[in-house]
Structure formats: structure tokens, C-alpha cells
Amino acid sequence: MDGHLIRFDKKSRFCFVDIESFNLCLSLAFNRPWQIGLIEYSGDSIQRTKDVIINWPIVNGLTCSEGAAKINHYNQFTVARDGVSPEEGFAFLDDYLTNCEYIVGHNLFGFDLYLIKDLYRMFGKPWQHLVPKILDTKAIASGVKMGVPFDPAKESITMYQYRMGNTRVKGIKTALSTLAKEYGIQMDETRLHEAQYDLFINIQVWNKLKFLIEL
Numbered sequence: 001m002d003g004h005l006i007r008f009d010k011k012s013r014f015c016f017v018d019i020e021s022f023n024l025c026l027s028l029a030f031n032r033p034w035q036i037g038l039i040e041y042s043g044d045s046i047q048r049t050k051d052v053i054i055n056w057p058i059v060n061g062l063t064c065s066e067g068a069a070k071i072n073h074y075n076q077f078t079v080a081r082d083g084v085s086p087e088e089g090f091a092f093l094d095d096y097l098t099n100c101e102y103i104v105g106h107n108l109f110g111f112d113l114y115l116i117k118d119l120y121r122m123f124g125k126p127w128q129h130l131v132p133k134i135l136d137t138k139a140i141a142s143g144v145k146m147g148v149p150f151d152p153a154k155e156s157i158t159m160y161q162y163r164m165g166n167t168r169v170k171g172i173k174t175a176l177s178t179l180a181k182e183y184g185i186q187m188d189e190t191r192l193h194e195a196q197y198d199l200f201i202n203i204q205v206w207n208k209l210k211f212l213i214e215l
Contacts, residue, residue: 006135007210012101014041014135016203017093018195019112020072022064026114028122032056033115034064034079035072036089037195038096041104041203051196052092055083072193090123097130106176106202107138109165132158135215137205139165141174144212157215176201183208 016039025031036052056062064074084092093116097103105112113134120127139161143150146169150160176198180187185204191197 006102006215009101010043012042013047013099014102014104014206015039015096015100016041016104016199016206017097017108017112017116018105018198018202019115020074020193020195021068021115022062022074023068024111026111028115028118030062031115032062033119034074034083035195036093037199038092039196039199039203040096040100046203049196050092050096052089053079053083054086054089055079056086087123090119093119094123094125097133101133102135103130103133104135104137104202104206106136106198106205107165108134108136109139109161110136132156134158134161135206136161136165137179137202137209138174138176140209140213140215141179141205142167142169142172144209145169145172145174150213150215176205179205179209 016037018037019033020035020037021033022031032054034054034056036054038050038052040047040049064076068074097116113131116130117127135157143160143164146164146167148164150157155163177187177189177192179185180201183205185201185208187201188197192201
């Protein structure tokens, strides 16, 4: 039975994804993802990476908030110089997310998935097939810290993660930086919220976390 656990899977492609956006709104009506970090990981090694910077046309004055820019390192000059069109950015995202067996992120169910879903809708493509692939390290870490095991006889892995991600217990902290410190992962806190850097940290978090719970 153990051989079927995800921790032993060396053949599947794990797509690690992280989105940095103009603000914390969960809808493209008032927000835009300007940086999408993508890493394909398989067999304990990185297979390919893509740092997507999207240069959005200004609509209704929508731009990165000053507060968000300080946190996620948004720079209009860099975006204008290195950014691609929304169509091209979405094509990269869709390629990685479609051509993998698992999608791994930190707080995917609580944030990134909302913007990913809206991007798929914007470009007229279905998104529902992505959900069963998701492994949310924030939600899974919550389950581990609360001592709640995953029981496939009772619920799907998706429902388990939604349940854990929406259960609040005083004193339980699952920020990426917190988990990294607890798992002995070295990090430069000034680089947190750089999409690619967050992914490198989250890969290490996942490689620790997957041995703490049976999935």
C-alpha cells in the first residue's frame, strides 16, 4: 500500500506554481497576476522552469498597489521591459498546469486558484480539470499540525485540503516562512514573494511535508 503514496512517486510531473499580483483581491475584476513562477519537478530534480512576467494593458486605472509592490518587488520598468502579453503568459501557465500530474502551491486553494480560474475563463478554456491535481502545502501543513490524518475512505484529497485550509486553530501558523524555519530550510526573507524564490522554498517544504502525512 505504501508504494502508492505520493511521497514515493518518482515518475509523475509536479508543477510548482506561485502567483504575485497587484493586490489581494480574488477576482480579475479588481486584480491582475503580474508574475507567475512555474517549476516542473520530477524524480527529485527540476526538469524545467519559467518565470512569467505579464505586462497588462491598463484598464480602469488598475495597477499594482503601493503596499503590494513593496512586498512582492513589483517594478513597472522591469515589467515593461521583460513582460509578455497576457495571452502569451497564459499559454505558459496552461502548458505547465496541463502537462503535469500534480499542481503544488502554497495557499493555492485560498488565493492562486481564484486568479488561475479567472485566467482560464478569460481565455475561454475549462479549468475544472486542474482542481483534482492540486496539493496545497499550506492546507496540508494545517492538517499535519492539527493532527488530522487524511482518510481516502471518507473524503477526497481535494475535500480534505479544503477542510484543513478553512479550519482555524489558535496558535497554528502555516506561512511559508514559518514552515521553512521549522523544517530547517535556509532562506533569505528579503526575497520572499519573489515567485521563483518562493517556489524553490516550497519544493523543500513539500519534500519535508510529504513524509509527515500519508497521502
